[in-house]
Amino acid sequence: MIRKILKWTGIVLAGVALVAIGAYAYVSVSMKNRMAKAYTFEKETIKIPTDxxxxxxxxxxxxxxxxxxxxxxxxxxxxxxxxxxxxxxxxxxxxxxxxxxxxxxxxxxxxxxxxxxxxxxxxxxxxxxxxxxxxxxxxxxxxxxxxxxxxxxxxxxxxxxxxxxxxxxxxxxxxxxxxxxxxIDHEKPMIARADSTEGAAQGKYLAVSCSGCHRENFKGGEPLAPGFPPVPDITRAGHVGKWTKAQFITTLTSGKTPEGHVLKNEDMPWKMTAQYTRTELSSLYDYLQSIQ
Ligand code: HEC
Ligand code: HEC
The missing domain is CATH 1.10.760 (Cytochrome Bc1 Complex; Chain D, domain 2)
Incomplete structure (x- = not known):
């Protein structure tokens, strides 16, 4: 009896392993094809000032x-x-x-x-x-x-x-x-220039750089990779909603939140956000605060 069970377990496990190997081979070939594909887009050029x-x-x-x-x-x-x-x-x-x-x-x-x-x-x-x-x-x-x-x-x-x-x-x-x-939406034309006055419109333009980790709706989610912390909601609904603009700016320039949490630069790149101007950080705050 035991022997029979062991035999069948062995067969099932071997089957599972074969299916997994097959699935991985399929995924791997499919990704290799996507990575090897050659694209052509209309050549564009723009004037590059050097002042x-x-x-x-x-x-x-x-x-x-x-x-x-x-x-x-x-x-x-x-x-x-x-x-x-x-x-x-x-x-x-x-x-x-x-x-x-x-x-x-x-x-x-x-x-x-x-x-x-x-x-x-x-x-x-x-x-x-x-x-x-x-x-x-x-x-x-x-x-x-x-x-x-x-x-x-x-x-x-x-x-x-x-x-x-x-x-x-x-x-x-x-x-x-x-x-x-x-x-990418390859048909989307370039906008000529972005709003550079302090406020939510400038914040929205800048926040594209936060969306890769905090998600397109800025509501955060699962960790970006195993072993990393979950990504927080940075809209009004999260901690940011309770912070003053000054606290937000201090967090993004020092890596320390008002709650006393220390952000590691490898998780949340605050050494990068520390290089934003005050105006840019203020605009980011206005924009994030405008999202429920
Ligand atoms: C998250 C990491 C990351 C960031 C941030 C990033 N890059 Fe890249 N970039 C890469 C990687 C990886 C490659 C190489 C891709 C490859 O060889 O397939 C690359 C390739 C490039 C290339 C193409 C080079 C070539 O050999 O064809 C250019 C140009 C470039 N990056 C410019 C920039 C500029 C400018 C910025 C900032 C606005 C930037 N990158 C930000 C990761 C990044
Ligand atoms: C490379 C991914 C990444 C990018 C890019 C990124 N963040 Fe983060 N951010 C994180 C992670 C992960 C945490 C949580 C870290 C932790 O818990 O220690 C975090 C935490 C924060 C916090 C603290 C939130 C809280 O509830 O304590 C704020 C505020 C924040 N990010 C704002 C921003 C803004 C604004 C940008 C864009 C300018 C941005 N982040 C770009 C990954 C990122």
């Missing part, structure tokens, strides 16, 4: 949009992650040094990356938040590109991306933002 105000704006955008968190302090590129489960994730060298962008990388290529989420060869960028940068105004895109095109060259040759099984499965089920090219 000091534009360059200063570009530098500010690089700081507040987290480009350095992924691409490194000098935008020299960085291995963001390297382990067996998630795999190796690499944010490219954006300078023109060794291992960086080729000399042939034109303004239209910058726009293809920032607005459409693709490489110069039309292949999708992996894990680059182009679904957020695509919403930048033409004025801001021009400033970002102007600044990035004149940063000093850094030689930094990096290995290729190599996704692990957890990243492949999580991307397949939509829990990891792998292919922004698939999420």
């Amino acid at each position: 000091s105000t534009t360059l200063a704006r570009g530098k500010h955008l690089v700081a507040i949009k987290g480009c350095q968190d992924c691409h490194g302090t000098n935008l020299e590129g960085k291995i963001m992650n390297d382990d067996g489960a998630i795999g190796r994730l690499v944010a490219g060298n954006l300078t023109h040094g060794k291992g960086g962008l080729p000399a042939s990388y034109e303004v239209s290529d910058w726009l293809a990356a920032l607005r459409h989420g693709i490489h110069q060869d039309g292949k999708p960028l992996l894990f680059m938040p182009s679904h957020e940068t695509t919403l930048l105004s033409q004025q801001d895109l021009a400033a970002l590109i102007a600044y990035c095109r004149q940063i000093p060259e850094v030689d930094n040759v990096l290995p290729e991306n190599d996704l692990g099984p957890v990243a492949i499965v999580m991307s397949y089920i939509g829990k990891m933002p792998l292919l922004s090219v698939e999420k």
Whole structure:
């Protein structure tokens, strides 16, 4: 009897393992095809001013949009992650040094990356938040590109991306933002310039950078990956609703909440939010407070 049960358990387990292997093979092939697909979008170009105000704006955008968190302090590129489960994730060298962008990388290529989420060869960028940068105004895109095109060259040759099984499965089920090219509305025209007066409209434009983690409705949700804290609601319905504007600004510039909770920069990138101007933080507060 016992032997029979053991035998059947063995058969069932082997069956389950086979189904799992089959399912993983299917998911893996499907993701590889999506990552290898070549896209073509109409080539766009915009005028890139190089005056000091534009360059200063570009530098500010690089700081507040987290480009350095992924691409490194000098935008020299960085291995963001390297382990067996998630795999190796690499944010490219954006300078023109060794291992960086080729000399042939034109303004239209910058726009293809920032607005459409693709490489110069039309292949999708992996894990680059182009679904957020695509919403930048033409004025801001021009400033970002102007600044990035004149940063000093850094030689930094990096290995290729190599996704692990957890990243492949999580991307397949939509829990990891792998292919922004698939999420972008490619027909959406660039807005000329964003509202830069203090208030909720400016806050809404800026809050796009918070939506990747706090979700599109800013109501938070499950942790972004196993082992991370849950993501809080930052609308009026959450703690933020009880904070004064001054408390909100202190939280986002010091990483300490009025309740005494210390935010780790790896979980909530407060060193990035600390670089927003007071006006920008005030606008973010006004916008978040306007959401129920
Ligand atoms: C969450 C991390 C992350 C952030 C934030 C981020 N990037 Fe990226 N970016 C990546 C990764 C990863 C790649 C490489 C994708 C690949 O090779 O498939 C990439 C690729 C690029 C490329 C394309 C380079 C090439 O080789 O084709 C450009 C241009 C770029 N990023 C610019 C920026 C700028 C400008 C910002 C800030 C506004 C920024 N990125 C913010 C992760 C990030
Ligand atoms: C990379 C993901 C990520 C991004 C981007 C991000 N946050 Fe967060 N944020 C978190 C996580 C995770 C926590 C919770 C951390 C903890 O519990 O320690 C958090 C916490 C907070 C808190 C504290 C809330 C509370 O109830 O105590 C505020 C306020 C906040 N974020 C605002 C923002 C704003 C505003 C932006 C955009 C400018 C932003 N965050 C961008 C992940 C992120």
